[in-house]
Amino acid sequence: MYMSSLTIDAARSAVQECKTTALALVEACYARIQKDDEQIGAFLTLCKERALEQADRIDRMAAEGKPLPPLSGVPVAIKDVMSTRGVRTTAGSKILGNYIPPYDCTAVVRMEAAGAVVLGKTNCDEFAMGSSNENSAFRPVRNPRDLTRVPGGSSGGSAAAVAADMAVVALGSDTGGSIRQPASFCGVVGLMPTYGRVSRYGLIAFASSLDHIGPLTTTVKDAAIVLGTIAGRDPMDSTSADVPVPDYVAELEKPVRGLKLGVAKEYFGDGLDDEVRHAVESAIDKLKSLGCEIVPVSLPHTPYAVPTYYLIATAEASSNLARYDGVRYSYRAPGVKSLSEMYRRSRDEGFGAEVKRRIMLGTYALSAGYYDAYYLKAQKVRTLLTRDFEEAYRKVDAIVTPTSPTAAFRLGEKSDDPLAMYLADIYTVTADLVGIPGISVPCGETREKLPIGLQILGKHFDEATVLRVAHAYEQAA
């Protein structure tokens, strides 16, 4: 079975019509992984037994002529921050290097219930903290489009797995851009849904008010299918919203003519690479030619988004990561003599440099005497950033921006300068803070053949419009 750019519908109907089998699709993916993944490093753990069992179940249904659920036989890669029962789940960290969850993440359960076949767990920045995938405790991921470049982060393994045809779709997580930025760097589609749209039950927490699960795919339609599968209220996650889930695939076919798309000058300022600017402006022209009305909007607090994000995300992380104490699960340093020494040495040896940096920054921002100046201040600026979008959405249906200020950078290029790395998230963090959905869709390449991403941001719970605009652009481009 030729895997290149296989879509969900193509895979499912080929299995349904017995032109291929789910087993053949899984084996094709494992063959590709065997051949290419030593170089790329997209996967941390493969779960062949689980995959073959599921493929067998699907193939028996197909052989009996039963109608197959929408993702039947579709090989999927799961970012290693989502718990999988009986399958090692590390969050890219040494501290969880031997952790085997006793339960499944809801998003994974829903994918498998729809017939998808989980191939394995993808590499990522440790605890999803990073923009290049260089913070994985195991190994960096390389960009399949140029092995000297990073795939972006933190869902770098998921983006690379889809870009390199090692999986048809992948799930990632996005706290400050971790789905959209790697999608942009690897030339695939990445969707972050509205906060609350997809259950986080079973997601290893980084920053709870910002964490989202979403798909990485080759087409916008596939992103719509996966979102429809994983979205909706889950009693196991009290932050999952009780909001009806529309038929996203049907929504794709609605016309975009007459939609008002906002363009904010704050997303086209200093630091934006010329080639990226040109590609995104051309994409906006294309949307205009499709009948969208382009409306200037202002998001004046944009320059404050990155500092706000790095206070709120690190404060929440410092609290969430307090659970790694070497007692109930997680790494324990050998030869410790007291409880206090056990905590300290286990955390010292188990966490990598960036995770420690963020725990320190977050702890500092929450500590007595600094809480008001840093954490509370950031929460107030979060309100200002949110008001910017409320104001803009009075005038427009969605907002179009670049996903990232540059195309994929080189391995090592920013790894010694945390601040430079944080600024790679400048166009993505605000959507996480405001809780609105956003997608990155490929919109051309640089002269060096590196992919560029167009970001489309929508209103709360209006993924349908985001997907519709992205689909219209993709079909026209």
Place this chain on the structure above:
Amino acid sequence: MKVTEKDVAYVADLANMELSASERAGMLRDLNSILGYIERLNELDTSNVEPMAQVSDRYGVDESKQGSERFAYTYRDDVVEGLRKSLSQEVALENAPDADGTFFRVPKVIER
């Protein structure tokens, strides 16, 4: 320099980390660089702005908010094993670095 060596030691202590001498030196440099950048938030007057800890703070169901049911939290009945059965003791201990079949085992607890 806003953050001092003493601050780094104090914060590491709060976070239950030790950090090597070179890690502490790196932390001093990085925290000052990042906090220097974060200073720009002080350009904004936020004296009359409500803080937003999470999305539902602004869009929750309270009348003081914008009154959308969409960000209401999911409620459930407070009953034992209401959503799923608790993990068995055996399963709960499976990932423990050290356990005796009944309890998690840790080094002797001594005053710091």
